[in-house]
């Protein structure tokens with residue numbers, strides 16, 4: 001048998017970063033949106049208990065340091081292994097990943113594959129675990145993994161893993177332009193730069209901005225564009241100063257808002273319509289400021305079985 005799962009990328013519409021915690025993570029208050037840039041994970045069970053992975057990349061090629069591991073460092077393999085250990089499964093699985101989410105781009109591509117592997121292996125091994133049970137395992141795999149199971153719009157607390165669907169009343173569908181950089185950025189390095197830039201100053205407890213929530217409730221792209229925020233942006237720009245020109249170009253081409261995605265270096269632009277998105281995409285592509293430009297829509301569902 002084979003079970004295939006489609007899983008979206010995420011954008012942080014707002015990302016407030018608090019102080020570093022004792023466990024090395026930072027407390028976060030973020031609003032996630034899932035967008036229709038999808039990876040696919042196909043799981044095929046095998047009798048010998050082994051877990052293997054292959055990766056077919058459709059994402060733009062990035063630097064050597066961004067290569068996706070095909071051993072037990074791969075987050076999809078870790079997810080399958082955790083599920084197997086937790087449930088005492090004797091079978092193994094072959095995982096085939098089709099990647100369209102940029103690697104080390106701040107759009108949670110690895111976390112997405114982990115979420116997809118949980119759903120695919122749950123089906124493939126006939127475990128019948130509920131979404132809530134999978135959600136609990138997801139928190140152990142990474143800060144973004146629970147949101148990729150959830151999808152839609154959601155608030156993330158804790159280190160990002162405490163997902164609450166408080167935005168059930170949010171409306172609207174949004175047009176994004178995503179500019180992908182040639183070489184990825186390491187998430188821990190960006191958090192490290194955030195700490196360095198604080199230079200020992202007191203960092204406030206993070207909170208979700210009210211103007212962002214009200215923009216989502218209203219479904220108003222102009223309001224949402226003005227309310228986008230990212231506390232990691234200064235750190236990402238400090239490590240990659242050239243991203244500022246990309247942000248400026250997108251704004252000049254009519255973006256309602258322009259922001260570094262999560263820990264970067266992907267930048268995202270909110271457009272008023274698909275046609276306006278195309279104008280922004282053309283302007284970015286013509287200026288050759290990034291490796292690739294794609295358009296995306298959000299919000300969309302989280303990790304879902306498609307077979």
Ligand SMILES: C[C@](O)(CO)[C@H](O)COP(=O)(O)OP(=O)(O)OC[C@H]1O[C@@H](n2ccc(N)nc2=O)[C@H](O)[C@@H]1O
Pocket residue numbers: 012015024025026027028030106108111141142143144145158159160187188191262263
């Ligand atoms: C930047 C975001 O994508 C925003 O959604 C996430 O915070 C990062 O999520 P992620 O890639 O799933 O991160 P994890 O695998 O949990 O953590 C990777 C590393 O990033 C840093 N990290 C991550 C999350 C967090 N709240 N504080 C941190 O300081 C830590 O150095 C950690 O060791």
Ligand SMILES: Nc1ncnc2c1ncn2[C@@H]1O[C@H](COP(=O)(O)OP(=O)(O)OP(=O)(O)O)[C@@H](O)[C@H]1O
Pocket residue numbers: 065066067068069073074075076097102103104105106107108109110111113114144184185187262263264
């Ligand atoms: N399935 C996977 N897909 C992509 N990267 C993976 C995967 N498994 C492990 N990795 C490793 O994780 C690193 C970060 O990859 P990822 O694409 O998740 O970054 P990111 O999008 O910046 O993450 P985030 O937005 O969660 O901070 C990669 O450089 C790679 O070595």
